[in-house]
Amino acid sequence: MKAITRGLRAGFIGLACTVAATSYAETVLTIGTVNNGDMLRMQGLASAFEQANPGITLEWKVLDENTLRQHITRDIASGSGEYDVITIGMYETPIWGANDWLVPMENLPASYDIDDLFDSVKNGLSANGKLYALPFYGESSMTMYRKDLFDKAGVTMPAQPTWEFMREAASKIHDPANGVYGACLRGKAGWGENVAFITTVANAFGGQWFDTSWEPQIASDAWVTAVNFYVDLLTNYGPPEPFKNGFNENLSLMNEGKCGFWVDATVAGSFVTDPSQSQVADKMAFAPAPSQVTEKGSGWLWAWALAVPVSSDDKDAAMKFATWATSKEYSALVAENFGIAAVPPGTRNSTYENAQYMAEASFAQTTLEQMNKATPEDSTLEENPYTGIQFVTIPKFQAFANKVAEQLAAALEGKTTVEQALDRSSRLVRREMVRDGYIK
Incomplete structure (x- = not known):
């Protein structure tokens, strides 16, 4: 009652x-x-x-x-x-x-x-x-890809792909005239949607949310490079209006056979390999989430x-x-x-x-390895003061990260530049960190 x-x-x-x-x-x-x-x-x-x-x-x-x-x-x-x-x-x-x-x-x-x-x-x-x-x-997160399309394009997935490799693969697989998009990635605004994903990309490029003094680093060269890479990848080789797509939208695209690859949550493995849900269940293969400058923080937990x-x-x-x-x-x-x-x-x-599970769940080994690699206490190339890989475990994060999410979605939609979006984001995050006493 x-x-x-x-x-x-x-x-x-x-x-x-x-x-x-x-x-x-x-x-x-x-x-x-x-x-x-x-x-x-x-x-x-x-x-x-x-x-x-x-x-x-x-x-x-x-x-x-x-x-x-x-x-x-x-x-x-x-x-x-x-x-x-x-x-x-x-x-x-x-x-x-x-x-x-x-x-x-x-x-x-x-x-x-x-x-x-x-x-x-x-x-x-x-x-x-x-x-x-x-x-x-x-x-954690992993790379889910159409092995048949990779084979047709003559592309072999390495044991540890980089984002540069994935961009090259997307350019060879992208075939929008036939309803196939090279890359499907989260673009929908939300701290658990685009921010979670983009943070792992930034981590892989050597970025982090804060330095050891809690100064925001999201307008740093590493973040600018990472987010420009992400926007360029989806603009050239992604589905239409990728800023509308979160986990569930990309899952639908993948299951309809419209994605060359999708980097997202390992939990999706059981759905993309389920013949009752996926039109390409027998064509799916799995690899770690892409790294770049570092593997640290490239896959979330x-x-x-x-x-x-x-x-x-x-x-x-x-x-x-x-x-x-x-x-x-x-x-x-x-x-x-x-x-x-x-x-x-x-x-x-x-x-x-x-x-039996390991034999029947083709994604299970990759899931296990990715989860074992994820270290929230050591998630970035340079030292940071926080716990978390795709988020920062402080009370205010949810509030300011949702605002950052809107800026990132606007950059993906072409309403602002990446540099402008990250500069605005850095200033609003710093203001909140000063208010909460993290920065004097």
């Missing part, structure tokens, strides 16, 4: 909730999640949870990534209790957990096997030694995870659902209904110790 007063809610801060079997009476859990394919699978399979837990009804709010973040951030900051389970990631979790806005993930059943989770994922979802969200899936806000009125039931949806039991349910290659990737060691 949603009628508990705000004063009573405060008493739950920091309370560890158990997930033991409990009788529930007319409990409605509101779940906020992103409209990515794995989450849509979760929604489709959730009737199994409801059947096993009489009295609990699940109410879904499935939104695009940018909208979800706006809604959940507003809800968590106000403590309004709109959501019982929220889908958040490695950026929000440690910040919100440290603020006591999330219920610690403690007293989990032994069958959950928390030690099976990747250490890098657990660390990214923790604050002050406590886990505050359970990983639904984890990811992320996990979408389920957390329970302290403002939820039904914490026990919410914890029970979050535990179920991130468990080995749930993975087995996915495998049974969609095939083993579709199980949520990037969270459990046991997934990658499963010979």
Whole structure:
């Protein structure tokens, strides 16, 4: 029920909730999640949870990534209790957990096997030694490419491609008259959309968000070179209006056979190789995310995870659902209904110790290697003061990075130059860093 007063809610801060079997009476859990394919699978399979837990009804709010973040951030900051389970990631979790806005993930059943989770994922979802969200899936980024088109063009993918190599490949594959675009990359504005991707490109070119004194570096030569390269690549060899394309839009283009290559989240592997979704499932191959000056920070690290806000009125039931949806039991349910290659990737060691999974998921080895290479504590060529690869784990990042995202999208659309976009971005970021006391 949603009628508990705000004063009573405060008493739950920091309370560890158990997930033991409990009788529930007319409990409605509101779940906020992103409209990515794995989450849509979760929604489709959730009737199994409801059947096993009489009295609990699940109410879904499935939104695009940018909208979800706006809604959940507003809800968590106000403590309004709109959501019982929220889908958040490695950026929000440690910040919100440290603020006591999330219920610690403690007293989990032994069958959950928390030690099976990747250490890098657990660390990214923790604050002050406590886990505050359970990983639904984890990811790095990789290069997904049409091997048939590469072969036809006489292009051989190296073990570690560079961005210069990918540009050359795009120029040979690009065939818009026949509906094939050399490169598909994120261009849609949003800190989790174009900024996340472009940051890894900038990292690869030797850039970083801040120097060790927290002075913004996004107007540096490395960023200017990287973003000009990105804009030029998509302008010459990308699909029409690439500034409108985020993860889901590029996934659709890839599955329709319209992309020569796509550099994006490793989680896409199960979708681009699924014959029921992809017209080119049997033509896909995989390689690491491109490097350039350095491999550091060229592939990101992320996990979408389920957390329970302290403002939820039904914490026990919410914890029970979050535990179920991130468990080995749930993975087995996915495998049974969609095939083993579709199980949520990037969270459990046991997934990658499963010979059947490794054999049937052609993307699995690349995913594992990319996740193992990702080091949020050492993500750039030069030393930096922050944790994070495609984001910076400080509270103000989301706000100013969304403004930077708009500038980058405008440069891609041709409304401004790259230099102007980065100069404006650098000035607005510096202003926010001065306001927050990072810079004197």
